[in-house]
Amino acid sequence: MKALRYENRELAVRDIPKPQTNDEALVRVTLSGICNTDLEIARGYAGFEGTIGHEFVGIIEELPRVSKAGTSAKASADDPPSLSVGLLTQGQRVVGEINAGCGRCSLCQVGDPRHCAKRTVLGIVGRDGAHAEFLKLPVANLIPVPNEIPDEYAVFTEPLAAACGILERVSIKADARAAVIGDGKLGLLCAQVLATTGASVTLFGKHDNKLRIAKRHGFETVLADNAKLQARQFDVVIEASGSPSGFNLGLDLLHPRGVLVLKSTFHGGTNIDAARIVVNEITVAGSRCGRFGAALDLLRTNAVDVDSLISEEFTLSDGVRALQRAAEPGLLKVLLRP
Amino acid sequence: MKALRYENRELAVRDIPKPQTNDEALVRVTLSGICNTDLEIARGYAGFEGTIGHEFVGIIEELPRVSKAGTSAKASADDPPSLSVGLLTQGQRVVGEINAGCGRCSLCQVGDPRHCAKRTVLGIVGRDGAHAEFLKLPVANLIPVPNEIPDEYAVFTEPLAAACGILERVSIKADARAAVIGDGKLGLLCAQVLATTGASVTLFGKHDNKLRIAKRHGFETVLADNAKLQARQFDVVIEASGSPSGFNLGLDLLHPRGVLVLKSTFHGGTNIDAARIVVNEITVAGSRCGRFGAALDLLRTNAVDVDSLISEEFTLSDGVRALQRAAEPGLLKVLLRP
Numbered sequence: 001m002k003a004l005r006y007e008n009r010e011l012a013v014r015d016i017p018k019p020q021t022n023d024e025a026l027v028r029v030t031l032s033g034i035c036n037t038d039l040e041i042a043r044g045y046a047g048f049e050g051t052i053g054h055e056f057v058g059i060i061e062e063l064p065r066v067s068k069a070g071t072s073a074k075a076s077a078d079d080p081p082s083l084s085v086g087l088l089t090q091g092q093r094v095v096g097e098i099n100a101g102c103g104r105c106s107l108c109q110v111g112d113p114r115h116c117a118k119r120t121v122l123g124i125v126g127r128d129g130a131h132a133e134f135l136k137l138p139v140a141n142l143i144p145v146p147n148e149i150p151d152e153y154a155v156f157t158e159p160l161a162a163a164c165g166i167l168e169r170v171s172i173k174a175d176a177r178a179a180v181i182g183d184g185k186l187g188l189l190c191a192q193v194l195a196t197t198g199a200s201v202t203l204f205g206k207h208d209n210k211l212r213i214a215k216r217h218g219f220e221t222v223l224a225d226n227a228k229l230q231a232r233q234f235d236v237v238i239e240a241s242g243s244p245s246g247f248n249l250g251l252d253l254l255h256p257r258g259v260l261v262l263k264s265t266f267h268g269g270t271n272i273d274a275a276r277i278v279v280n281e282i283t284v285a286g287s288r289c290g291r292f293g294a295a296l297d298l299l300r301t302n303a304v305d306v307d308s309l310i311s312e313e314f315t316l317s318d319g320v321r322a323l324q325r326a327a328e329p330g331l332l333k334v335l336l337r338p
Numbered sequence: 339m340k341a342l343r344y345e346n347r348e349l350a351v352r353d354i355p356k357p358q359t360n361d362e363a364l365v366r367v368t369l370s371g372i373c374n375t376d377l378e379i380a381r382g383y384a385g386f387e388g389t390i391g392h393e394f395v396g397i398i399e400e401l402p403r404v405s406k407a408g409t410s411a412k413a414s415a416d417d418p419p420s421l422s423v424g425l426l427t428q429g430q431r432v433v434g435e436i437n438a439g440c441g442r443c444s445l446c447q448v449g450d451p452r453h454c455a456k457r458t459v460l461g462i463v464g465r466d467g468a469h470a471e472f473l474k475l476p477v478a479n480l481i482p483v484p485n486e487i488p489d490e491y492a493v494f495t496e497p498l499a500a501a502c503g504i505l506e507r508v509s510i511k512a513d514a515r516a517a518v519i520g521d522g523k524l525g526l527l528c529a530q531v532l533a534t535t536g537a538s539v540t541l542f543g544k545h546d547n548k549l550r551i552a553k554r555h556g557f558e559t560v561l562a563d564n565a566k567l568q569a570r571q572f573d574v575v576i577e578a579s580g581s582p583s584g585f586n587l588g589l590d591l592l593h594p595r596g597v598l599v600l601k602s603t604f605h606g607g608t609n610i611d612a613a614r615i616v617v618n619e620i621t622v623a624g625s626r627c628g629r630f631g632a633a634l635d636l637l638r639t640n641a642v643d644v645d646s647l648i649s650e651e652f653t654l655s656d657g658v659r660a661l662q663r664a665a666e667p668g669l670l671k672v673l674l675r676p
Contacts, residue, residue, distance in 0.1 A: 107594075115594035115619070117570070169619065232455070247612055256445075256453035265613040272610060274585055275603040277624035281453070281507065284622035286615035 002338065003051040003132035004319035011042045013319045016051075019128065019136040025085075026062040027094060027137065032130040032316075033155045034326040034334045036184070036242055037265065038123070042323055045267035046124065053131030053336070054098045054123040057145060057154040060090050064139060085139050094142040095157040096135075097292055098122040114289050131319055133338045143292050146300045155335060156189070156306040157295045162263070163189040164298070165290025167197070170259050170283075172236055174198030179234045179253050181224070182241030183210035185309050185332045186263060190238045191219055192304040202230070204249070207330055213308050228252060238263055244270040256280045261287050309333045340676065341389040341470035342657035349380045351657045354389075357466065357474040363423075364400040365432060365475065370468040370654075371493045372664040372672045374522070374580055375603065376461070380661055383605035384462065391469030391674070392436045392461040395483060395492040398428050402477060423477050432480040433495040434473075435630055436460040452627050469657055471676045481630050484638045493673060494527070494644040495633045500601070501527040502636070503628025505535070508597050508621075510574055512536030517572045517591050519562070520579030521548035523647050523670045524601060528576045529557055530642040540568070542587070545668055551646050566590060576601055582608040594618045599625050647671045 001018050004011070019026060033055035041048050065079035083090050100120045101113020108116050122137065123129015145154045163186065172178060176199040180191045183205025191214060194201045202220040204227050205211045211221040222230065232255045239246040242264040250260040251272075260282060277284065298304045313335040314322035326334040339356050342349070357364060371393035379386050403417035421428050438458045439451020446454050460475065461467015483492045501524065510516060514537040518529045521543025529552060532539045540558040542565050543549045549559040560568065570593045577584040580602040588598040589610075598620060615622065636642045647670045652660035654676040664672040 169621075244612070262612055262616050265616045267613075268611075269609040270612045271607040273606075274582070274600055274608045275605075277622065278600045278603045278626055279624070281624045281626055283507075283624070284615065286617070286619045286621070288616055288619055 001133035002316050003128070004053065004316065004323075004336070005051050006042050007049045009044055011320055011323065013317055018134050021062060021064065021136045023064050024136040025060055025064060025088070025139050025142055027056075027058040027096065027135050027142070028061045029056050029058040029130055029132060029135060029338050031151045031155045032056040032336045033159070034323060034336065035159060036186070038131075038323065039327050040265070040267060041124070043267070048124055050123070051128035051130075051132045051135075052123045053129040054121070055155055055158045056130035056135065057093065057095050057151050057157070058135070060088060060092045060094055060142065061134065063088065063090060087144060088139060088142055093145045093154070095145055095154055095292060095296070096122065096137045096143070097141040097289075098124070098158060099289060100127065100138050100141060131316065131336050133316070143296065146296065149296070149299045152310060152335070153299050153306050156309070156333070157292055157299065159186060160189050160193070160298060160304065160306070161290035161292045161295035162186070162288065163193040163290065164294040165287045166190060166193060166238060166261050166263070167294075168290060169285045169287045170236060170261060172197045172199050176200075176235040177233060178202070178236045178238070179204060179230075180238045180240055181246045181249055181253075182239070182264065183207055183214060184240065184242065187238075187240040188213060188309055188332075189304070189306075190240050190263060192217060193298070194238065195219070196298070196303060199236070202234070209330055210332070216308070217305065224249070234258060236261065240264050242266050244268070247272055251276050251280075251282060254280070254282055257282070259283045259285060261285050263287055310335065313337060339471035340654050341466070342391065342654065342661075342674070343389050344380050345387045347382055349658055349661065351655055356472050359400060359402065359474045361402050362474040363398055363402060363426070363477050363480055365394075365396040365434065365473050365480070366399045367394050367396040367468055367470060367473060367676050369489045369493045370394040370674045370676075371497070372661060372674065373497060374524070376469075376661065377665050378603070378605055379462070381605070386462055388461070389466035389468075389470045389473075390461045391467040392459070393493055393496045394468035394473065395431065395433050395489050395495070396473070398426060398430045398432055398480065399472065401426065401428055425482060426477060426480055431483045431492070433483055433492055433630060433634070434460065434475045434481070435479040435627075436462070436496060437627060438465065438476050438479060469654065469674050471654070481634065484634065487634070487637045490648060490673070491637050491644050494647070494671070495630055495637065497524060498527050498531070498636060498642065498644070499628035499630045499633035500524070500626065501531040501628065502632040503625045504528060504531060504576060504599050504601070505632075506628060507623045507625045508574060508599060510535045510537050514538075514573040515571060516540070517542060517568075517575045519575060519577050519584045519587055519591075520602065521545055521552060522578065522580065525576075525578040526551060526647055526670075527642065527644075528578050528601060530555060531636070532576065533557070534636070534641060537574070540572070547668055548670070554646070555643065562587070572596060574599065578602050580604050582606070585610055589614050589618075589620060592618070592620055595620070597621045597623060599623050601625055648673065651675060
């Protein structure tokens with residue numbers, strides 16, 4: 001099968017064997033999305049080698065084999081594939097949570113492998129990813145996609161869940177003044193998720209075309225160069241710019257005892273004046289992955305718009321060019337179709 | 339009167355006029371304590387000029403004058419001094435909250451001027467401080483000291499309140515594993531306050547003599563060089579080392595979704611890997627001043643020990659030498675007696 005791989009410091013579409021699955025499900029990818037994390041990996045910043053990509057929608061091609069003893073954990077290549085496991089059946093359209101835990105630690109036992117110390121992460125840590133014709137994931141990671149959601153929207157489930165993760169980390173009151181730093185796809189998703197709480201949302205960005213999208217959604221927009229005029233105005237600020245400068249800008253925008261949520265990861269250090277966090281008693285909350293259920297609900301009810309975030313679509317064979325294109329300023333989501 | 343002042347980049351004990359008070363109380367300082375913030379100011383790092391010092395215990399010398407209209411706000415120099423205001427009387431022993439707000443903003447109106455944008459801060463921002471024979475503060479800032487607490491302990495009320503401020507910012511469960519980075523006077527106070535919650539407390543430090551004090555209080559102690567062995571072991575970490583390296587060590591010690599409380603302020607930038615905060619979903623909470631009531635309760639009931647934190651006492655006239663001494667490694671609290 002074809003897969004977009006980063007190995008030996010080189011990004012290329014390669015022909016590799018289809019994943020072997022005994023105790024996991026095999027999924028035929030129908031559409032995948034390029035995330036800034038993919039770009040960081042392709043720059044060699046994340047220490048990952050293999051098939052990249054973690055945003056996808058696909059069809060269950062094979063479920064784990066049923067072992068003669070009746071448990072999939074003991075299944076062998078001689079056992080027949082299952083036709084259904086739990087709510088999942090062969091041929092079903094699914095999205096997949098990207099963290100696969102050890103299944104045994106206390107975090108995994110309560111159903112949240114997102115911080116399992118031994119986790120693999122689809123296309124990010126120790127597990128081949130989604131920019132490929134097929135991928136494998138534990139059955140527990142797969143979630144059926146409601147019929148109302150087309151593939152082009154379902155592929156946003158993972159990044160939208162990441163935006164929803166903000167609300168798992170901080171409680172936002174309906175009368176809060178909220179700001180989002182960054183007008184990229186993550187920032188635009190975060191702004192929409194914040195707005196579902198009733199909070200007023202201001203988006204700080206650098207790109208006219210992206211700020212126009214935010215304006216169409218009813219958000220106040222501010223060019224980052226003018227951000228200082230709004231110093232100490234906000235109760236909560238989401239840093240989604242992917243740039244170290246976003247951290248200090250966030251501290252500028254917050255009033256005392258405000259909350260800065262860090263969403264974007266990027267390579268390298270950030271120089272901060274930690275005394276400002278102390279003197280103004282700021283809370284800084286890191287936020288990574290969110291649960292998919294909340295995101296699928298928002299997509300099913302059209303409570304957020306992802307249509308305007310789709311910039312371009314490429315075939316998987318054209319994956320290298322697609323990644324280059326996704327890195328250009330002004331672009332939003334670039335999709336890959338196997 | 340004598341006062342220890344930093345002005346024109348020079349620290350000196352000078353003779354200056356006694357503070358003029360119409361609408362504030364005049365307090366005769368009986369004992370003051372040297373804080374690391376004093377050292378930062380005396381190095382020219384904090385932008386403050388005037389009498390330094392903000393930890394004190396003293397005697398009310400004069401209460402605000404009673405105006406003919408009956409409100410102290412309108413008092414003039416012709417009005418007679420009051421003998422009592424609220425629970426305060428002339429001659430009473432008091433400590434004083436160091437933030438004096440505008441009295442009109444929403445924060446001041448609910449009785450918490452600690453983040454008033456127009457606040458002055460005793461010996462730190464726009465207000466002469468406590469290393470002097472007399473100081474003035476608003477009546478609302480003064481709190482009577484229970485008889486059971488000797489001056490030498492009461493002078494710890496402000497830094498102990500700062501340690502108690504941690505519990506205003508984060509809730510700590512009785513089964514929490516807590517760590518304190520820094521074996522200075524602030525770290526040793528923080529460790530004792532944390533222990534009042536029932537949490538187990540480990541103190542990370544660099545000085546054998548200070549770690550011994552912590553050990554006497556029943557805390558586990560670890561030399562900072564060996565800290566990495568305890569990576570990902572703690573639910574909450576208090577950074578009280580006064581060093582930029584404490585921030586990153588705190589991130590090392592916390593398990594995912596742990597809480598790092600920043601207590602110490604210091605001059606200059608800190609280089610952090612912000613991605614670690616995101617990936618491990620750490621919460622970083624700045625904490626500055628706490629309320630005095632909680633601290634006085636702990637002192638009155640002997641729930642914390644401050645006796646072992648007193649290193650030396652100097653006369654106010656010897657203030658410059660006292661500050662030099664307080665900056666030496668191995669020293670804890672140095673007191674000044676006017």
